Amino acid sequence: MPLMEHLRELRNRLVIALLAMVVGIVVGFFVFDPVWAFIKEPFCETPAAGQLRPGECTLIFSGIFQSFFLTLKVAALVGIVVSSPVWLYQIWAFVTPALYRNEKKYSFAFLGLAIPLFLLGTALAYFIMDTSLAILLGFAPSDTVAAVQIDEYLSYVLIMLVIFGVSFELPLLLVFLNIIGVLSHATVKKHRRTVVFVMFVFGAVITPGGDPLTMMALAAPMVVLYFLAEGFMFLRERRLPNTEDFSHLSDDEASPLVEDHAPVGDPAPLDDPAPLDDDPPGSSKR
Incomplete structure (x- = not known):
């Protein structure tokens, strides 16, 4: 267009x-x-x-x-x-x-x-x-x-209405990032404790007044929705085709690029082709 x-x-x-x-x-x-x-x-x-x-x-x-x-x-x-x-x-x-x-x-x-x-x-x-x-x-x-x-x-x-409404969308954002391949379940699982802690801090800071009831009322459902989103990621990735998992590698460790099924080396030489006969059929060598 x-x-x-x-x-x-x-x-x-x-x-x-x-x-x-x-x-x-x-x-x-x-x-x-x-x-x-x-x-x-x-x-x-x-x-x-x-x-x-x-x-x-x-x-x-x-x-x-x-x-x-x-x-x-x-x-x-x-x-x-x-x-x-x-x-x-x-x-x-x-x-x-x-x-x-x-x-x-x-x-x-x-x-x-x-x-x-x-x-x-x-x-x-x-x-x-x-x-x-x-x-x-x-x-x-x-x-x-x-x-x-x-x-x-x-x-x-x-x-209050906007904060609670938008906060309930955050787990849906995690699921979206997982579907498009930006965020994996292994990453979410690895940082689970940190995310839960941040949610409670977010509930205490973002709510007007910052009273304990409002903080808990916002953070607790967010944590529940977060675990539901994590469960969806886990089930979704289990249904995907099996691929090699490199999540156990550290940030400084390179993933293997070559499979170990066979030693890497020079390719095997091709069989020598049969010698060509330059003499036409029926001719005799002197």
């Missing part, structure tokens, strides 16, 4: 994706109230939610435009989610012509697993968010009141 046609197709698909997002954002404005009630629910489950107005779940805002931008952010979030089938298809349709048949098959499988894993991560984040908020707000002295900014709370929720 010529370059100009390729760029024209990219432009058309971007326009379609952006229009779908705009339509989704408009829908988000209409469904703002139930979506905001769903987002606010984890905070409403904490004891600090009713400190300003007893019996009511209260968040505050301090700027003139803050409430408008809150509505816009929530509507944009709804628009991205609602329009995701459209813009995901546009990305798929643009990339597909450059893929081989087996790559298309794997990409279908990965897309089918990536979306449920992302949703599973966000669901887990939403489920533990009320307990995590209660732990974080519980460190405040008893003679203080928690006046949580509405914009700060929304940022916390979005960060």
Whole structure:
């Protein structure tokens, strides 16, 4: 495909994706109230939610435009989610012509697993968010009141959902690298302890607040998914044709390039051909 046609197709698909997002954002404005009630629910489950107005779940805002931008952010979030089938298809349709048949098959499988894993991560984040908020707000002295900014709370929720959703995709990335031949099961097994330790450190550093519950809630499922990915690599490599394994060699040891079935040396000389008879048939030598 010529370059100009390729760029024209990219432009058309971007326009379609952006229009779908705009339509989704408009829908988000209409469904703002139930979506905001769903987002606010984890905070409403904490004891600090009713400190300003007893019996009511209260968040505050301090700027003139803050409430408008809150509505816009929530509507944009709804628009991205609602329009995701459209813009995901546009990305798929643009990339597909450059893929081989087996790559298309794997990409279908990965897309089918990536979306449920992302949703599973966000669901887990939403489920533990009320307990995590209660732990974080519980460190405040008893003679203080928690006046949580509405914009700060929304940022916390979005960060939690994105971090948990994306983190659940990391084992799928390991499987993808194994399928394309970049990462072997032997390498994953060799560094297993280090990876598990790094996952717990990652859970402690990346989560907002860094409380132990959130860290464990993020790291433990990642470790389970990591072992599932390692098991898939092991089973997949067992089904591959047997090839010579050099994983036991150290980094400084060269792999053998010549098989030891026969000694290496000069090739055997060819049998001497029969001498040619220069005399034509029937002639006699003098």
